[in-house]
Amino acid sequence: MALVELRRLCKSYPGVRALDDIGLTIGSGEFFTLLGPSGCGKTTLLRTIAGFNRQDSGEISVGGRPLDGVPAHRRDIGMVFQDYAIFPHLSVAGNVAFGLRNRRRPRAEIAQRVARALELVRLGGLGERMPHELSGGQQQRVGLARAMVISPQILLMDEPLSNLDAKLRIELREDIRDLQRSLGITTVYVTHDQEEALVVSDRICVMQGGKVHQVGTPWEVYVRPATLFVASFVGAMNLLSGLAVEAGGTVRLAGAPLQVPALAGLDNVTAAIRPEDVMVDPAAPGDGVVLGATVEKITFAGREAFYRTALADGTSLAVLIQRPTPELLGREGHAVRLVLPRGKLLFYDADGRLLGEPA
């Protein structure tokens, strides 16, 4: 029943609009992620939901009940902090029990729920430890257990993994995802790491400059980025910008004409295609634009490799090579034939908005 609704939320700090007319609906049990570069207002939004700061205008409701005027400690919203915010003077068990004590649960129940929460975050048996005796990853597990044990209506997490090293980050994000699924807690998760967002989320909200750019499933956000900003922020994307649209909606990609009826009437557009969608010397070109190019540089990354190619007009285009072979890796300086499949090309108008799919 935790259906979270944010309506027309605005918040300004001197000189910045941290939240600019945010409207979102988050479903019950959903894992909802706010994704965006540093400074885009993610933390501000999260803290506004938590009640640590107040919006200038707009409202927040949970399950149809407005949160306005409900102080932070009565909102029943759990929070996991970027810097862990573990109470350094309390033991691990003391930290986890804190919220239950505030709720005046009976002793026996507290002990049992704390033990179970610690099991869930794989800290079983460490209840008597003091926080300084734990590693960063373990401390964040305490933070997680502490926020979940109170079974809050909503769980907020502000970049909970960003202070951990890469390996722990992956391990803990899997655990967070599994726990969220099994407990079904409505979760709002903040990250600036697009890969993390794609991996854990049911839905992603991409933000920039206090504004929402797109809300959608990881698939939608990745495959059909709604704006140029989303296109370049989530995953790698080739952009061919400043293309003049000729009569009947024809654009020229490095000289090669392509007719896209949806572009008719526009002045100028940007075409976009993901490196993995560009085909190199395909047996059958299919329906797409065929371009000649030169391989300028090859980067080998193990499972895959990248070509940096230069088109006839000098534009550079990145291409992903799925299964590199010695032969494919030895082609620096060679001429290749690239095919941009029509169905994979995206077009954006001068304001950076996605245009209807090419026919």
Add this chain to the structure above:
Amino acid sequence: MRGRRDIWTGVLALAFAVVAVFLVWPLFSVFTASFTDNRTGEVTLANYLKVLGHPYYLRALLNSIIVGIGGMIGAMLLGVPLAFLTSRYLVRGRDVIATLSVLALVSPPFIGAYAWIMMLGRNGWLREAMAEIGIELPSIYGLFGILLVFSLKFYPFVFLLTSSALAAINPSVEEAAENLGAGAWRRFFTVTLPLVFPAVSSGALLAFVLSLADFGTPSIVGGDFRVLATTAYNLFTSEMGGNPGLASTVSIVLIIVSMVVVAIQRRAVRRRNVEGSLVKRMAPRRLGPVSSVLAHLLCYGIVLASSLPSLVVIHTSFRKTSGPVFQPGFGLESYRRILHEVPHVITNSFVYSSLAVALIVILGTLIGYILTRREGVLSGALDSMLLVPYVVPGIVMGLGFVVTFNSPPLLLTGTATIIVLMLFIRRLPYAVRSSASILKQIRGSTEEAAISLGAAPGWAFLKVTLPLMLPGIMAGALMSFVTAINELSSSLILYVGRTMTMPVRIYLSVLDGEFGTAAALSTILLATTGIAVFLVFRYSGRKEGAFV
């Protein structure tokens, strides 16, 4: 955070009320008194015309500035070399040096003044001993004595601030200079000194302000050398009925001079580089044998000279006396006399200081919290108002209290309450600062975590933040206690026989030539101070910086 009302709103209101009644109002009274004719009660500029036009007062103003600058220079000349030698070169017993200078810092200046009289005064033993071997020492009375006491009293500020700034310099910077061909002296003047300059200057200006405000020292060893603080006091307590209007005007001039200096100091502090948490510490260098001996002589010379007054006072307190006259040998007569004649002075001092500290700790902690965690227009205003006690000398505050609280509804003159309140308001800002700086080291998210787990804001503070602040609060409380129990100038204006405190009694005894009882009381003060400093070292994990 606008629009939020909780327990902290009430605390903010209380803080404003306290500051308005016990700080703003008294100072406002001094201000209006300075524009009032004593007899007719009319508004007049006569007092200002007199103070700014009469050589007698201009002399006092000039002397105050001379004393301030002199004290500042003296403190730098002793503090900077001491800091540099002890942090860059292998000087044995660094801890001893730091501890002795902290003790010099916290012991009251008037004790230093009168100990130097016993050494270099008319019949001072050091003076007589030197005269026997043919060396004529200058008389302690006058400017020389004042500057001697101030330099030895205030150099620890420069020393401690500069030491911590030196420790924060990235060693590679000095190594780079050396690598580029700069020798030791060149390195010091072109790299090290510019880097620590902000710290040096803020220590130096602190010495300036305190020299300017001090009353006890110029009053005891000044002789004919009058400064603004002593002039204001004399005008107010004069045998011939006192002149509160003129005393107030002199006070206002004194405040203005300190305000200018504090403004300069704050600018210097603002530019002060933040202390980095460096893992890499510079290893002290070994000095050649001759330089090493000279360095040790200099360092220990400074700290021993500054501890000498305390040793003299302790020694004197155990000398045999009969009445005010010293006899050969040792005895406990002085202690017997104070216990017999003025036991209430000792209990007063402890009771008043403890009460004041209790108030300071409670309100100081809460206000410190508001200033760090509830930034806003009102807390900003409170912060600025709390700067005021830094620029108002004790004499002036005392004057303000007397003229403000001598009539209903708040008739407090002659009570113990007025002394406790005075100690409280003068030291409150220091406690606020220290609690704010402790809080800055505790992350705000810790408390927010508690709130998100259902703790109301007040409860979150009690359960989470307060326990984390406790060691810092304890250290701050002990420091407040030390300054409160050593407070002379304002108590001197506010006391009546019943409410006399140890510093006041010491001051009066010194004026009467009762050196034995003054020494015994001073020893009690010094011992109390020493114990408190020891405890602060324990609570703050031995950081000398805690004292500045």
